Amino acid sequence: MKFENTNLEQHVINTSLLTEIMEELGFVLAGQWDYERVTYDYKFEVRDEVFYLRVQAYSVEGSTDSSSSKVQLLTPILGKHYYPHGVEYGEDEVIPTSVVERSNELLKKAQEQIELVSKFIIL
Known part of the structure; x- marks a missing residue:
């Protein structure tokens, strides 16, 4: 699921x-960290199921291990984990409403914090 x-x-x-x-x-x-990309995961455990909210970004200046590097954020995604295969992000995945709502809250808080930081620091 994408969060447009x-x-x-x-x-x-x-x-x-x-x-x-x-x-x-x-x-x-x-x-999944490397020199060109970063991925931030938030793990949800609901009963016997695991879901991940993933925020990804790619480097636009410097390598991601540098304190002066800059990254471009990508559209956040939410997926369901299937052991042992990994996470599926398809639109047909059944994700509990509580997970979607919490994901929206977290993304809104991230957006607010990023905008706040952007006002006071020259990026």
Whole structure:
């Protein structure tokens, strides 16, 4: 499931600042990290099911391990984890309303924090 119209994808932000914002919201910098991309995951566990809200970004300046690098945010996605195959993000996945609502709240808070930081820091 994609979260269109969050306005997150309109932002270019310093990678270190983004990591700080996302970690404060409970996201984890995922193991898919490399020099050109970053991925932040928020894990939901509902009964026996696991879902991941994923916010991804790609480098537009510098490599992501540099404190001065900047990344362009992408459209957030929400998927269901299937053991041992991984996460599926298809539109036909059944995701509890509570997970979707919480995801919207987290994305809104991330958007607000990024906009706040952008007003006071020259990125």
